[in-house]
Amino acid sequence: DSGVTQTPKHLITATGQRVTLRCSPRSGDLSVYWYQQSLDQGLQFLIQYYNGEERAKGNILERFSAQQFPDLHSELNLSSLELGDSALYFCASSAQPDILNSPLHFGNGTRLTVT
Amino acid sequence: AQKITQTQPGMFVQEKEAVTLDCTYDTSDQSYGLFWYKQPSSGEMIFLIYQGSYDEQNATEGRYSLNFQKARKSANLVISASQLGDSAMYFCAMRGMGYSGAGSYQLTFGKGTKLSVIP
Numbered sequence: 001d002s003g004v005t006q007t008p009k010h011l012i013t014a015t016g017q018r019v020t021l022r023c024s025p026r027s028g029d030l031s032v033y034w035y036q037q038s039l040d041q042g043l044q045f046l047i048q049y050y051n052g053e054e055r056a057k058g059n060i061l062e063r064f065s066a067q068q069f070p071d072l073h074s075e076l077n078l079s080s081l082e083l084g085d086s087a088l089y090f091c092a093s094s095a096q097p098d099i100l101n102s103p104l105h106f107g108n109g110t111r112l113t114v115t
Numbered sequence: 116a117q118k119i120t121q122t123q124p125g126m127f128v129q130e131k132e133a134v135t136l137d138c139t140y141d142t143s144d145q146s147y148g149l150f151w152y153k154q155p156s157s158g159e160m161i162f163l164i165y166q167g168s169y170d171e172q173n174a175t176e177g178r179y180s181l182n183f184q185k186a187r188k189s190a191n192l193v194i195s196a197s198q199l200g201d202s203a204m205y206f207c208a209m210r211g212m213g214y215s216g217a218g219s220y221q222l223t224f225g226k227g228t229k230l231s232v233i234p
Contacts, residue, residue: 002159002161002162033221033222042224042225042226042227043206043224045221045222045223048221056221058221088158090160092160092222097220100146100147100148100167100168100210101148101165103150103162103165104150104222105162106152106159106160106161106162107159108157108158108159109158109159109160111158
């Protein structure tokens with residue numbers, strides 16, 4: 001068990017809808033990362049937060065947004081969903097985002113299916 | 116920009132044998148870290164092993180070892196005495212210090228290798 005909690009495990013929704021994915025990092029970890037895993041694109045970095053502030057942005061669509069709250073949990077909001085957004089969405093956390101040897105610890109992911 | 120290449124989409128290994136999963140990387144950062152993750156069919160990503168670019172010794176963690184050849188820019192994962200539970204996708208990833216671009220500080224993943232252990 002990595003200590004990172006993601007909810008829900010599965011989400012099925014229709015095109016055009018909006019969903020929210022939730023993540024609680026490991027105890028003591030200040031940095032949260034969101035990744036998208038799809039068959040054709042592999043694991044893509046979306047966005048990172050550190051202690052409530054946005055730290056880095058990757059290949060995140062404008063329809064997607066995220067935030068990290070004072071209690072350090074994070075939410076990823078996906079809106080105007082398209083079929084191509086169907087993927088496994090991972091949250092990861094790390095204690096020290098600026099240290100090379102600090103691994104990311106991943107949650108079990110939320111599998112999103114857009115129909 | 117950083118790039119990770121895993122050239123073996125799939126590998127088979129006999130139970131109790133050793134197997135090497137290939138990983139090559141490209142970066143202009145002088146300091147970087149290399150990671151291997153395991154993803155079983157259940158979906159979770161499990162951190163296995165880390166190698167720093169300035170580490171002189173190859174990293175080892177139990178049955179996992181990393182064959183790091185800096186000049187060749189390769190970081191192959193060696194699994195000894197394969198077990199049925201080792202059947203999974205394996206991802207090589209790297210993180211730089213950001214000097215080759217802001218994105219290089221994030222963990223960049225390869226496409227993965229699917230390992231199947233045969234009884």
